[in-house]
Amino acid sequence: MKILAFACTLALLASFAAAGEPGKDIRPILFKPIDDGLDNKLGGQSKAYIAKDATAAEEFLGKADAKALAAKLDFTKEQLVLVSWTTSGPPDGTLKHEIKGAAGNRALVFFVQAPAAPVRGQRARIGMDLFAVPRDLAVLFDAKERR
Numbered sequence: 001m002k003i004l005a006f007a008c009t010l011a012l013l014a015s016f017a018a019a020g021e022p023g024k025d026i027r028p029i030l031f032k033p034i035d036d037g038l039d040n041k042l043g044g045q046s047k048a049y050i051a052k053d054a055t056a057a058e059e060f061l062g063k064a065d066a067k068a069l070a071a072k073l074d075f076t077k078e079q080l081v082l083v084s085w086t087t088s089g090p091p092d093g094t095l096k097h098e099i100k101g102a103a104g105n106r107a108l109v110f111f112v113q114a115p116a117a118p119v120r121g122q123r124a125r126i127g128m129d130l131f132a133v134p135r136d137l138a139v140l141f142d143a144k145e146r147r
Contacts, residue, residue: 026097026108026137029072029080029130034064044126045084048110048141052079069130078132081139083110085129088121093145095129107138112145 033039042049042060051057053075057066060082073080087093093112100107114120133139 025134027132029069029132031065031069031072031130033061034068035062038062038065039126039128042082042084043128044086044124046086046141046143047084048139049082049084050079050139051082052135073132075135077135079135079137079139081108081131081133083127083129083131083141085110085112085127085141087112087114087125087127087145089115089123089125091115091117091120092125095127107140108133109140109142111142114145114147 035041038061049060051060051066054066054070057069057080061069069080083095085095093114095110096113097108097110100109
């Protein structure tokens with residue numbers, strides 16, 4: 001499970017790397033939880049957890065993981081976003097994002113993109129990905145898988 005989540009995070013790194021595009025300041029955070037059960041506890045819930053400081057992160061991550069993640073962020077400029085998502089496969093859907101709205105009223109929307117496949121859904125897959133997002137950017141999760 002952790003290897004699969006890591007592979008998805010690497011794929012997201014490539015999608016976020018495009019310079020000059022809106023959202024280029026959104027960055028995935030590679031992190032191995034101290035709590036080995038964290039992905040099972042928080043993954044697959046189809047929602048985004050948002051923490052504007054380390055204390056808020058403790059509420060869903062626990063003290064040890066929140067402290068470790070706090071070292072990877074600048075909470076004066078960024079917020080921590082944990083995206084908990086689910087899909088089915090094979091082939092699996094992938095976590096993607098888009099920026100919606102005009103300057104000053106932008107929102108980052110995470111969603112799961114379904115693959116172009118006629119038949120799928122023999123198993124469920126849960127995911128949990130972490131991101132550093134600008135503090136002033138609203139964050140949403142669209143729980144319905146897009147086709």
